[in-house]
């Protein structure tokens with residue numbers, strides 16, 4: 001029987017039959033895959049912790065009847081801050097869904113896996129940073145998916161962006177305020193374009209645009225290393241990040257709906 005090991009992030013856990021669990025995992029080299037966890041294992045404390053959703057663990061597998069089974073598992077990083085805060089846990093579920101969406105079976109995971117691990121680490125370790133982490137994760141995920149916005153300068157006049165501007169979500173470009181006024185003076189922007197797609201213009205302050213530029217261009221390890229100090233800029237950056245990712249992935253996520261519902265219920 002062939003045995004092998006891999007470090008993997010637990011994206012999903014589904015009950016399977018009376019006792020077993022079906023784990024959806026992602027590893028750097030192996031990409032996304034599923035493995036079965038035998039019921040008896042869940043009674044072992046060490047393995048129960050290692051196979052919780054959004055845990056980074058070292059797994060030992062064996063193949064049987066063309067299927068992967070977990071032989072043993074030990075947690076490398078449990079992200080403990082997620083386990084005591086339901087809002088963070090719901091956000092982690094959304095991150096995991098994005099990773100699922102942007103990964104393939106048996107193809108190397110690429111940048112989306114370290115991005116998610118960094119996001120989970122910060123979510124677990126920091127308080128009061130969830131909105132910033134979520135928006136940076138969303139924007140960078142869109143970049144990884146191939147939708148890098150052009151954010152250095154205004155798409156219309158080519159001048160560097162310094163103050164208030166708009167993110168033209170459909171076209172992945174920034175437009176400065178005078179140019180947007182010029183555009184709308186020529187012909188009012190229809191909310192639904194000719195192709196049936198919706199025009200989305202997200203207003204941004206200069207600081208929010210600078211954050212967007214930073215996240216799109218930063219070295220993979222440094223994506224979250226920026227600050228947004230004023231509440232308005234943070235709010236606009238967060239709206240733009242979410243709108244940009246969802247528009248380009250052309251879908252919504254029930255996990256995001258759950259997170260939003262929980263946030264509105266708590267505020």
Ligand SMILES: [Zn+2]
Pocket residue numbers: 154155156157158159175176177178179180
């Ligand atoms: Zn302009």
